[in-house]
Amino acid sequence: MFLRTVAAGLAALTLAIAAPAARAEQPISIVVAYAAGGTTDTLARIIGARLADKLGTQVIIENKAGATGQIGSRYVAKAAPDGRTLQIATQTTHAVAPALYPNLGYDPLKDFTPISLVAWSPLVLITNPAFPPKTVQELIAYIKARPKEVSFATGGRGDGSFMAAMFFNNMAKINPVAVPFPGEAPALPQVLGGQLPYMFCSAPTAAAPVDAGQLRGLAVTSKVRASNLPNIPTMAESGLPGYEMVNWWGFFGPAGMAPDLVQKLNTAFVEILKEPETSAKLKGLGYELTGTSSDEFKKYVGTEIEKWAALVKAEAAVQQQ
Numbered sequence: 001m002f003l004r005t006v007a008a009g010l011a012a013l014t015l016a017i018a019a020p021a022a023r024a025e026q027p028i029s030i031v032v033a034y035a036a037g038g039t040t041d042t043l044a045r046i047i048g049a050r051l052a053d054k055l056g057t058q059v060i061i062e063n064k065a066g067a068t069g070q071i072g073s074r075y076v077a078k079a080a081p082d083g084r085t086l087q088i089a090t091q092t093t094h095a096v097a098p099a100l101y102p103n104l105g106y107d108p109l110k111d112f113t114p115i116s117l118v119a120w121s122p123l124v125l126i127t128n129p130a131f132p133p134k135t136v137q138e139l140i141a142y143i144k145a146r147p148k149e150v151s152f153a154t155g156g157r158g159d160g161s162f163m164a165a166m167f168f169n170n171m172a173k174i175n176p177v178a179v180p181f182p183g184e185a186p187a188l189p190q191v192l193g194g195q196l197p198y199m200f201c202s203a204p205t206a207a208a209p210v211d212a213g214q215l216r217g218l219a220v221t222s223k224v225r226a227s228n229l230p231n232i233p234t235m236a237e238s239g240l241p242g243y244e245m246v247n248w249w250g251f252f253g254p255a256g257m258a259p260d261l262v263q264k265l266n267t268a269f270v271e272i273l274k275e276p277e278t279s280a281k282l283k284g285l286g287y288e289l290t291g292t293s294s295d296e297f298k299k300y301v302g303t304e305i306e307k308w309a310a311l312v313k314a315e316a317a318v319q320q321q
Contacts, residue, residue, distance in 0.1 A: 027058035030251075033067045035071025038185060039204050043119060043249055043287060044088045044105045046313040050272045068158040068209035069103065070092035077111040081256040083265060086115070091248050092158050095304035100158050106307065113257040114297040116269045119287040124232060132226045133199040135256040136219050136238035140200070143174045146316050151177040153187040153199035161187065161248045163308070164200035164221050167245050168235075181208045191215065200318040202247055203229060204286035221245045228286040248304075249287075250297055262294050 022295060030048050035172040044061050052059040064072035073093045079085035087093075094108040106112075109143060125136065132140035132143045143150045161184055169175060178195055181187040184205060190196040192214055200275070203226045208213045210229060217232040223244050235243035270291040272278055283287060292300070 007232060013022060022128060026084055029060050029062050031072045031076050032061060032063050033069035033093055034062050038086060040090060041204050041247060046282060047272055050278055051268055054268050056316040060134055068156060074105050076254060077106040079254045083253060083257060083261045087252045089252050091304055092160060094301055096158050096163055096308045098305055099180055099309040108301060111255050112252040113255055113262055114294050114301060115251040115253060115262055116266045117290050117292040117300055118250060118269055118298045119289050120246045120248040121287050122220040122246050123200045123202045124203055124220050125218040126201050126206050127198040127218060128191050128194045129196055129216050132158060140172045140174060143176050148175060150195055153186050153190045153196040154178045154180050156180040156213050161200040164245045167311060170315055171240050171243055182289045188296050199225050207286050227283060246256040266294055
């Protein structure tokens with residue numbers, strides 16, 4: 001009887017000791033709210049691989065695409081704040097969506113814990129080489145001379161390419177016809193093939209076909225020229241001062257994460273971005289690296305939400321005229 005009692009006690013003690021170890025071995029899930037193979041997914045996989053090495057734990061990339069990123073975002077918002085479920089989010093999911101969708105199902109600030117803004121990248125205004133306009137001003141003049149006759153490709157409402165075009169139309173006072181596709185990837189072949197004359201495309205995606213002469217780059221959407229496309233002027237240099245719109249990527253967790261856990265993850269991400277090999281790889285793909293603090297990221301998201309809310313409101317007013 002005594003031996004059985006001791007054995008039971010040892011078994012219970014073993015389970016008690018093993019339980020924390022089992023929890024420690026649980027993988028970290030990085031949710032990508034888009035399909036595999038895109039710019040967000042690529043960035044998540046490169047950083048995720050280094051995060052696994054740095055923290056000594058398995059990191060899994062989960063693609064939960066749909067509804068312009070809303071499905072994946074809702075999933076993370078409802079997850080436990082234990083650091084095991086993270087999201088690599090974008091300006092579409094956490095800045096643009098609140099302005100476009102009143103019943104979003106999540107609040108980008110209240111339902112999430114910002115960890116770090118890790119990268120940004122401009123978009124590129126690209127055209128098929130056979131399309132006559134060769135500059136931004138020529139494109140504006142071409143569209144104005146043909147009201148509602150010129151169409152362009154876009155990744156869909158709320159997508160970065162869509163918002164860049166909306167901003168462009170608003171500043172240039174033009175009204176071309178948007179032809180939406182479920183993402184940048186299916187839209188790009190339409191411009192490459194000449195079915196549609198132009199679109200705004202992320203710099204990481206546009207670089208290869210532009211360099212190969214398959215597409216013409218008219219301008220980038222950032223304040224400064226893109227490091228991987230240095231010969232393409234900015235919108236400001238092309239006659240639209242004040243135009244600035246970039247895709248950005250940052251890591252969030254669910255609301256309520258412990259401050260020390262947030263700091264641990266933030267430190268890991270910042271250190272990863274400073275690694276020479278990782279940095280060179282990402283910059284070579286067209287990502288501009290940042291690595292902010294949690295507080296800096298939170299403030300940035302707040303300003304982005306205000307910016308896009310104002311733009312969407314202005315665009316709605318134009319459409320009603």
